[in-house]
Amino acid sequence: MDHPIYYPKSEYIETDTGNKVSRRATIAGPQNIILGGKTIIANGAIIRGDLRRTGPGHAVVISLGRYCLVGEGCIMRPPYKTYRGNFNYYPMKVGDHVHIGANTVVEAAQIGSHVEIGKNCVIGKFTIIKDCAKIADNTVIPPNTVIPALSSFAGSPGRFVEDMPESTQEMVEAMTKSYYSRFQPDPGSAATQQR
Amino acid sequence: MSPGVEYYCPCQASTPHPPQPNLASSSYSFHALHNLYFCEECDAIRCNHCVMVEVSGYYCPNCLFEVPSASVRAEKTRYQSCARNCFMCPSCSNTLTVVPSDPPDNGDERIPPTINAAGEPPFFLYCNHCRWDSAEVGITFEKPTGLAAQLQKFEDSAPESLEFERLKEHFEPYLRASPSTSGNGLHTHSPHMNPITAAASSALARDIPGVARYMPHALSRSRSGRDKNANRQEVPDYRARVEIGAITTGYALGGGAEPDVEFMRHLETVEEVATLDQRWGNSWVTSPRSIDLKPLRIPLHSKKSKRCPTCRHILIKPEQKAQSVRYKIKLVAANYLPAITVSLPHMQAALAMLRRSGRANAEPQDGTMLAGKTYPFHLSFQNPLYDPIQVRLHVQRAIPPTQPNAPETEKARRPPFAITLPTQAFPIAAFAEAWEYDDDEDMFGLEGEGEGEDEDFDAHGPKDSRGKSRTVGVLERRANVTMIGGEVMISKEARGDMKFNMLVSYTYRSDDPEPEEPSTPSRSQAQHKQPEMKTFSFYTVVDLGTIIVRDTSSVDLDS
């Protein structure tokens, strides 16, 4: 519905591009994190941009597209492995219109666009989630799993449940946009509000 | 359940009217709008129960490799599974990883298709979820690639594979003789059976006494279908090479005889026994020991095209590329019918209170409607068309469908609730791209600074519950959305779900003024005054939630 989701105005910082980041979220290594715009990082979320590949220079560790939501208490941590004797972290790339439910841990390598991930999930290391996929609440996706486009997964370990409807892209886009526009500072919580 | 609206597809019924919402058949006939299709040719709603489904492409859900349809059909593939390196854990069904003999450093695996050449043979398959490992069941590989081919040798020589090959040879002539069934839907509504189905069911009816009673096709055939020579072709008896009886006499595990007893006697942990779930997909008698579980092939997934069952026009045609989410043709009902959402102002108010008090994740709860009370509700209609529409609503009378023409005699049975909706037609403005989207500079900003209609709309709640005149009628019009108010009066004796069927008729300007087809039931009578206007009607079911009784002691009993 069109009803607003209020937050105390002082609790979130809004960037020029419309990202809303909770002051109660932990953003480690912010210089290594990209937020596409109109993305919300909720209370208690932890984003580990500090876990970067060793070596000189600048490196993007975690990138999120537009209209994403990292829910309350989520942990976003880049995947890691030891390859030819060297331990390393690898980047995590998340597309547009991706919602991640509360208390979910994500160590994926790649998440496409228009993806919904439920609450209390574990998305294992190097997981690849393609466009328009859906992960149900409480799902455990083991490391290295590939989740095809337009498929829904649930369980532990997560298994294919069914195909998503053909209109998933439009539905998820409408949902994420509506969520963002409803996510508003509480007019009662600050005197500076209009009206 | 939270309030919601679902749309009716009449394919399951012989009348255009839906079943009463309290009947079990109702939920099967109503669908979320996003799951429905629309055939322009027939001017009708279609659903996943009635569309014809065709496979338009195959791919492996793990390595995402696209398998050409021709090769899937031609190849004697192993049940249309991935022929590369993809296997499923027989214990937990997670995807298996190929690992070298050096034990993996704690969770250090690769993405399956990219095989790390480094590492010592022999290679084996490993599950990083439950730690199942193929070496423990005696399966190892010399090379980390082409595992499917390496395993095929074992699979092909298995007795059940040989049996399956022989069965296919046995039935091949009949398959070829039958009219082509390839490519035509998972289910078509054709009343006749193909010869194979006919032969199989007649064999079943012959071999199992009494079964013919439950097979209408077999019955009708025996009465009237004697002359159809295609169906007369009886398939000769097939002699199985593997005798189930021979196994059960006691040579093999799983036959239920001595070896099984022996195995069970020496169990140390329950994990030594494979679960039914783990053995379910196997054929015939299989060993009950979990140590005998073999890695499983990963079945291919498919992309599907969908056709209208009546006129065969394509409704859904995906792009060829397996992981593309785009469609060449996509005729979904959401592009034709207004999207209807329902909300209950008294619940929204309660919810807003919860959220303000810090429970940001508070969700609407059911059971907030008390018997014996009256509640307002809001229905909002969003117009997907580029032209304005006029909408008229009609509540389907809550009478048993067996007596549709005798509403008066049903007076005695008082309906548990009464619905009031606006009786006048109301307009919804046209959809315009600018209203929906988007993007950066920007409708949200405008909205905030502007008239602040959001607050306005919130303010209706409390006002409405007192002033009755404001409750029923058009409450708000904004962009291509019109919100109307309705009212439900719940009787004191009412229990259960607050659901009612609602007929929605909308009038729109038609691009091509064509003669009316009286045969289509969903299209109403012609609008003679304005020949370019057309009306389309469809049923919905509106669910307002669950009624609870005021007495708190019985609430506890109910819930």
Ligand SMILES: [Zn+2]
């Ligand atoms: Zn249907």
Ligand SMILES: [Zn+2]
């Ligand atoms: Zn049907």
Ligand SMILES: [Zn+2]
């Ligand atoms: Zn594969």
Ligand SMILES: [Zn+2]
């Ligand atoms: Zn496993």
Ligand SMILES: [Zn+2]
């Ligand atoms: Zn059609």
